[in-house]
Amino acid sequence: MNDARAKLIDHITAEAVFHGDFTLTSGKKASYYIDLRKVSLDHRVAPLIGQVMTDLIAPIPDVAAVGGLTMGADPIATAVLHQAAARGLTYDAFVVRKEPKDHGRGRQVEGPDVAGRRVVVLEDTSTTGGSPLKAAAALEREGAIIAAVAVVVDRATGARETIEAAGYPYFAAIGLADLGLAP
Known part of the structure; x- marks a missing residue:
C-alpha cells in the first residue's frame, strides 16, 4: 500500500466513519455511515484523494475528463x-447536475465539452451504483464515452455488480x- 493511500485510509477511518443507525440514499439501513465530504473538502485530505484516485485511473487509456x-x-x-x-496529465473535470438547468443554457453537464471524449465517472462512496449510472446516462446523451466508473x-x-452489468468497468x-468495517 502506498503512503498516500495509507494516510487516506487513516483519515477516513478517524474522521469520516460514523457508527449508529442510518438510512442511506438507497433507503437501505446501515449501522455505519461513511461521510466522505468530511474529508474530501479538508485541505489535508483532498490532495491524498487526488493522488490515490489518479493512481487508480491513470492506467485507463485515453481519459480526457473526470467527474x-x-x-x-x-x-x-x-x-x-x-x-x-501536477503529474503532467491533462484531465479536465466536469459536473453532472441531477437535472438539466431550467434557465441559461439548460445544461446538465457543466465544464469542458465531453462529446467524443473518454471520461471516468467518479463517486465518493457507492452503495447501489445509482448515482454513477445517472451521471453516465447524462454524459452519454452529451456524446461522452464512458471509460470507467471509479469510486x-x-x-x-451491489454497486460494482450493477455498474458492471450496465457495461462499465x-x-x-x-x-x-x-x-475495518464488515460488509
Whole structure:
C-alpha cells in the first residue's frame, strides 16, 4: 500500500466513519455511515484523494475528463484534476447536475465539452451504483464515452455488480475491510 493511500485510509477511518443507525440514499439501513465530504473538502485530505484516485485511473487509456453527479463527485473530480495536472496529465473535470438547468443554457453537464471524449465517472462512496449510472446516462446523451466508473470507497452493497452489468468497468480505491468495517 502506498503512503498516500495509507494516510487516506487513516483519515477516513478517524474522521469520516460514523457508527449508529442510518438510512442511506438507497433507503437501505446501515449501522455505519461513511461521510466522505468530511474529508474530501479538508485541505489535508483532498490532495491524498487526488493522488490515490489518479493512481487508480491513470492506467485507463485515453481519459480526457473526470467527474460525476453533483455533489459527492465534485470534490473528488477537483482533487483528481489538480493532482493529475501536477503529474503532467491533462484531465479536465466536469459536473453532472441531477437535472438539466431550467434557465441559461439548460445544461446538465457543466465544464469542458465531453462529446467524443473518454471520461471516468467518479463517486465518493457507492452503495447501489445509482448515482454513477445517472451521471453516465447524462454524459452519454452529451456524446461522452464512458471509460470507467471509479469510486473512493466501495460499500460492497451491489454497486460494482450493477455498474458492471450496465457495461462499465468499475474501480474502487478503498473497500470496507480497509476501513475495518464488515460488509
